[in-house]
Amino acid sequence: MQPAPRLRPTDAQLAILSVLWDHGPSTVRQVHEALPDDVRRGYTTTLKLMQIMVEQGLARRDESERSHVYAACVGEDETKGRLVDDLMQKAFGGSAAQLVMRALSETPASAAELAEIRALLARIEGKGDEA
Amino acid sequence: MQPAPRLRPTDAQLAILSVLWDHGPSTVRQVHEALPDDVRRGYTTTLKLMQIMVEQGLARRDESERSHVYAACVGEDETKGRLVDDLMQKAFGGSAAQLVMRALSETPASAAELAEIRALLARIEGKGDEA
DNA sequence: CACAATTTACGAAGCGCGTCGTAGGCAGCT
DNA sequence: AGCTGCCTACGACGCGCTTCGTAAATTGTG
Known part of the structure; x- marks a missing residue:
C-alpha cells in the first residue's frame, strides 16, 4: 500500500478520477464509456492509465471478479484542494x-x-x- | 510572429514569466538570478527555456545588445486568468x-x-x- | 470441443519538457 | 596577440505521460 499520494493527478488521471467520484467503483469499461468524448482514446489506453493510477496510489482495485473493479483512493475535495493550492502557490504567491x-x-x-x-x-x- | 499564444505556460515558464512581469524586460542573467532558489537550475537551462518561450510566442527579445533583452509577450492577468479557467474546467466543471x-x-x-x-x-x- | 468476445498484461514508441555539456563568438585587459 | 570571462547556440539525454498493438487468459455460445 502506498503511504498517501501527494502526487498531483495529470489531466487524464483527473478525468478518470472524476468518473470514479461520480459513479463510484467501476470497471475499466464503465469508466471508459463514461469519459467525455474529447478525452476518450482507445480502451487499452484507459486500462493502462488506471493501472498506473493503482501503482501510484490514486486508485485501488478489487480483482475478485473477472472484470476488475476500480475505486478512487483519494478524496475528491482533498484532491481538488491540492490542485487549487498548487495553482495558488505557482501563480498567485499563495494568496x-x-x-x-x-x-x-x-x-x-x-x-x-x-x-x-x-x-x-x-x-x-x-x-x-x-x- | 506567432498568432497569439493560446498555450498554457508550464511551471518553469510561469516562474520565468513572473520575473519578467515583476522586473520588466531583463537579460537571461537577470532572470536567472531573480528566480527563486528552489526552481533555479543551471544558467544554460534558464537560457534554453527562455529561447523556447520566444519560439512559442510567450516572450520576445531584443538582440541589439550583446546580452539579449527578453520581455513577456503575454499579459499577466490574461495568462493567470487562462490558468484559472483551465483548472475551473478540468476540476470543477466550469463552475x-x-x-x-x-x-x-x-x-x-x-x-x-x-x-x-x-x-x-x-x-x-x-x-x-x-x- | 471449437470459436468468438471480452479482459488483462506487457512492451514499445512518440512526444514534450527539463537539464546540462560543450563549442563558438565577443569583449576587455595585460 | 593572447588570456580570461561572459554570452549564445546547438545537440543530446533522461524521464514521465500518453497511446496503442499484440499476446495471453477467461468466459460465453453454438
Whole structure:
C-alpha cells in the first residue's frame, strides 16, 4: 500500500478520477464509456492509465471478479484542494484572495453562486474574527 | 510572429514569466538570478527555456545588445486568468463558485483579503443585478 | 470441443519538457 | 596577440505521460 499520494493527478488521471467520484467503483469499461468524448482514446489506453493510477496510489482495485473493479483512493475535495493550492502557490504567491478575484473576474457567476460565496465568507469571518 | 499564444505556460515558464512581469524586460542573467532558489537550475537551462518561450510566442527579445533583452509577450492577468479557467474546467466543471469555495476553504485568508473579496462581490452584484 | 468476445498484461514508441555539456563568438585587459 | 570571462547556440539525454498493438487468459455460445 502506498503511504498517501501527494502526487498531483495529470489531466487524464483527473478525468478518470472524476468518473470514479461520480459513479463510484467501476470497471475499466464503465469508466471508459463514461469519459467525455474529447478525452476518450482507445480502451487499452484507459486500462493502462488506471493501472498506473493503482501503482501510484490514486486508485485501488478489487480483482475478485473477472472484470476488475476500480475505486478512487483519494478524496475528491482533498484532491481538488491540492490542485487549487498548487495553482495558488505557482501563480498567485499563495494568496487565496488573488486567485479568487481572478476566478470571479474570469467567468461570470450566477446570482445564486454569488450568494453561496457570500455565505461562505460570512462563515469564515465568523470563525476567524473573534477578538 | 506567432498568432497569439493560446498555450498554457508550464511551471518553469510561469516562474520565468513572473520575473519578467515583476522586473520588466531583463537579460537571461537577470532572470536567472531573480528566480527563486528552489526552481533555479543551471544558467544554460534558464537560457534554453527562455529561447523556447520566444519560439512559442510567450516572450520576445531584443538582440541589439550583446546580452539579449527578453520581455513577456503575454499579459499577466490574461495568462493567470487562462490558468484559472483551465483548472475551473478540468476540476470543477466550469463552475467558478465551486473553485472559489474550495480556494477559500483551502488557505485561511486574512481579514484584509476577505474584505477585498467582499468588495469585489459587491461590485459584481452591483453590475449584474440591476433590474 | 471449437470459436468468438471480452479482459488483462506487457512492451514499445512518440512526444514534450527539463537539464546540462560543450563549442563558438565577443569583449576587455595585460 | 593572447588570456580570461561572459554570452549564445546547438545537440543530446533522461524521464514521465500518453497511446496503442499484440499476446495471453477467461468466459460465453453454438
